[in-house]
Structure formats: C-alpha cells, structure tokens
Amino acid sequence: MKGRWGNNILAGAVVVMLAACSSKPTDRGQQYNDGKFSEPFSLVNQPHAMGAPINGGDYSRQIREIRNASPQLYRRQSNVYSAVQEWLRAGGDTRMLSRFGLDAWQMEGTDNYGNVQFTGYYTPIVQARYTRQGAFQYPIYRMPQTRGRLPSRAEIYAGALSDSDVLAYSNSLIDNFIMDVQGSGYIDFGDGRPLSFFSYAGKNGRAYRSIGRVLVERGEVKLEDMSLQAIRHWAQTHSPAEVRELLEQNPSFVFFQPKPFSPVKGASAVPLIDRASVASDRSIVPAGTTLLAEVPLLDGNGKFRGEYELRVLVALDVGGAIKGQHFDIYQGIGPEAGHRAGWYNHYGRVWVLKAAPGAANQLLTRL
Numbered sequence: 320m321k322g323r324w325g326n327n328i329l330a331g332a333v334v335v336m337l338a339a340c341s342s343k344p345t346d347r348g349q350q351y352n353d354g355k356f357s358e359p360f361s362l363v364n365q366p367h368a369m370g371a372p373i374n375g376g377d378y379s380r381q382i383r384e385i386r387n388a389s390p391q392l393y394r395r396q397s398n399v400y401s402a403v404q405e406w407l408r409a410g411g412d413t414r415m416l417s418r419f420g421l422d423a424w425q426m427e428g429t430d431n432y433g434n435v436q437f438t439g440y441y442t443p444i445v446q447a448r449y450t451r452q453g454a455f456q457y458p459i460y461r462m463p464q465t466r467g468r469l470p471s472r473a474e475i476y477a478g479a480l481s482d483s484d485v486l487a488y489s490n491s492l493i494d495n496f497i498m499d500v501q502g503s504g505y506i507d508f509g510d511g512r513p514l515s516f517f518s519y520a521g522k523n524g525r526a527y528r529s530i531g532r533v534l535v536e537r538g539e540v541k542l543e544d545m546s547l548q549a550i551r552h553w554a555q556t557h558s559p560a561e562v563r564e565l566l567e568q569n570p571s572f573v574f575f576q577p578k579p580f581s582p583v584k585g586a587s588a589v590p591l592i593d594r595a596s597v598a599s600d601r602s603i604v605p606a607g608t609t610l611l612a613e614v615p616l617l618d619g620n621g622k623f624r625g626e627y628e629l630r631v632l633v634a635l636d637v638g639g640a641i642k643g644q645h646f647d648i649y650q651g652i653g654p655e656a657g658h659r660a661g662w663y664n665h666y667g668r669v670w671v672l673k674a675a676p677g678a679a680n681q682l683l684t685r686l
Contacts, residue, residue, distance in 0.1 A: 360424040360425065372611070380592050380595070385400075402674065426669045429645065434666040435645070436646070436666055439649075441651055442505060443497055443505070445506055457495050463484050498573075503518045503583065516581050517578075551661075592649075596648075597636065599641060601637060610672065612632050634646075
C-alpha cells in the first residue's frame with residue numbers, strides 16, 4: 320500500500336521475547352536447527368529447508384509487476400530475478416541455488432537463533448454510503464486542508480473536523496479503524512458500481528498506541544490469545560460507546576483519498592501479489608530484495624500446526640511497526656485475507672537471495 324504507515328494493530332501487544340527466555344519456545348513456529356548466529360546475515364552454502372517453494376507462479380507474476388511498474392527497481396535486481404526464476408523452473412531444490420549463481424544469506428532472527436518474525440496485513444473491503452443514513456454513521460475522512468496541528472482521534476470522533484472533509488460513512492467504527500491500520504481499503508457503496516479504492520493520504524501526526532496492548536493491560540484479552548479476530552470479537556460483544564472509548568486510546572488517525580478501482584500498491588509503487596510480497600525494514604532489507612522464507616502453517620484457530628511451507632517473496636512495502644528481523648506478509652483483499660492476516664504473529668527462517676560473484680556469466684551459459 321503506497322505510503323502505508325503500517326503500525327500493526329497488535330504491535331507491542333504480542334511480542335515474544337525469545338532471547339530473554341530460559342527455555343526455547345516453539346509454540347509460534349520457533350526452531351533451533353541452525354544454532355546461534357553472531358551476525359545479522361550469515362552466508363550459507365545451502366539452506367537446510369525441506370521441499371521447494373510452493374508459489375513460483377506468484378513470484379513470477381510479482382516480478383512482472385515490478386518490471387512494468389518500476390523499470391528502475393527491476394534493473395537493479397534483474398540478475399537475481401532471472402536466476403531465481405531459472406532455479407524455480409528447474410525444480411526449486413535449495414541444494415542447487417549456487418548452480419544458478421545465487422548466494423543465500425540466512426537472517427539471524429529476533430532471538431539470534433534464526434527465528435524471523437512474521438505478521439500479516441491485508442486490504443479490507445468496507446461497506447459505506449455517500450451520505451449519513453441508517454446504520455451508516457461513521458465518517459471516513461480526507462486529509463483536511465488546514466494549518467496547524469491536527470486533532471487527535473478522540474477529538475475527531477467528537478466532531479473536530481468539517482463535514483466537507485467526509486468522503487463516506489461506514490456502518491462500523493471498528494472497520495474504519497482496521498482500514499486505518501492497514502493503510503488503505505476498498506469501499507463498497509452498495510450501488511452496483513465498481514469498488515472505490517481509498518488510498519493513504521496522510522495522518523494527524525499523533526503518536527500511535529496499540530489497542531491490542533490496551534486490551535491485554537486491562538485484562539480483557541489474554542496475551543497468548545491476542546489477534547485481529549480477538550479484537551473484532553471484543554468489539555462485537557461490547558457497546559458502541561465502549562468500542563469508541565477503546566479506539567480513542569490510540570490518538571493517531573489516518574486520512575484517505577479516493578481513486579477508481581485499482582490494484583493495491585506497496586511503498587515501491589508496485590502492485591502487490593498476495594503472499595508473494597512483504598513489508599520490510601528497508602534499513603536492513605531494501606526494496607526489491609528476494610527472500611526465501613520458511614513460513615509456519617496455522618490451523619483454523621491461528622495455532623501453529625507443526626509444519627512450514629517454503630515461499631519466495633519480494634520486499635515491496637514498508638510499515639511503521641516493521642523493524643529489524645520482521646516481515647509483514649501481504650495476504651490479499653477481503654475477509655478471507657483478513658482472517659489469515661489477523662492470526663499471524665509467528666516465526667520462521669528467512670534467507671536473502673543475492674547474486675553470487677560471477678553469477679551473470681553463469682546465467683548466460685544457461686540462457
């Protein structure tokens with residue numbers, strides 16, 4: 320999502336401090352096969368990962384989107400993209416990466432044992448109307464054209480902004496908030512027209528506070544049960560006034576700008592392919608970087624089921640809560656994607672794929 324501020328709704332609420340634990344937890348997909356790392360990235364001869372990536376076709380689609388939307392970004396990484404696609408067409412055996420001119424640099428993870436954090440985000444579809452009517456009482460705002468400091472969330476809920484800044488009225492304050500957190504969304508006006516895309520336009524400059532953390536601190540939700548689904552359930556079982564009071568604990572507020580139906584784009588201005596793109600901390604994983612990721616599989620209740628799938632991903636987005644050895648995996652559009660995104664706060668192994676010295680000559684001999 321272009322310009323996505325991306326403070327994860329659970330940021331600060333579900334942080335497993337692995338390094339501080341005397342034992343080594345495994346409940347969120349953590350594993351300790353590779354020992355302790357002393358560097359943020361370690362060159363390995365071959366990743367000790369089972370199987371081949373399951374999303375080679377989606378990776379190729381994502382590379383086409385990069386080539387079409389950002390030729391400059393594509394040129395910077397074209398040798399890696401070509402080599403990875405050749406490797407995938409040959410079966411994607413991790414033992415063969417070096418034969419395709421690729422080096423794999425394993426990330427040390429959040430605990431120095433290779434456990435990289437995964438969260439998820441998505442693009443919601445929000446029901447709304449052009450005017451306030453019936454259940455549609457909750458304004459979605461454009462960026463106000465005013466000088467000076469913008470009001471807090473509580474002040475905005477109390478009517479601090481002009482009606483002329485209202486883009487639409489939704490039927491759910493929690494849906495509006497989740498769209499704030501995700502940074503953009505599709506709006507269904509219920510009139511049979513194509514969905515409108517509301518992209519990120521800016522925010523009010525106030526500090527972000529996690530409502531997930533608030534619920535945990537208040538004893539409303541257990542830390543181990545915290546998820547987007549848990550927050551939704553809490554909102555559904557409490558009064559509108561109680562929901563509003565909770566959301567007001569986060570003074571930060573996001574504004575939107577409407578666009579015709581268009582693909583969801585990341586901060587790199589490239590359309591995102593679901594589960595083939597991620598938001599990263601660009602200070603350590605720059606835009607366009609290809610990742611080989613061992614992603615933990617979850618059951619229908621969001622619990623790690625003891626298995627992983629191997630995916631190739633591209634870093635194309637950013638997020639305010641995405642720092643260090645942490646990736647936010649884009650899950651797609653709509654409720655099913657939201658369900659997947661809401662569960663993820665788990666761990667897996669990640670290898671950054673780079674061109675090995677002399678890789679261009681190796682690739683040319685195969686083309």
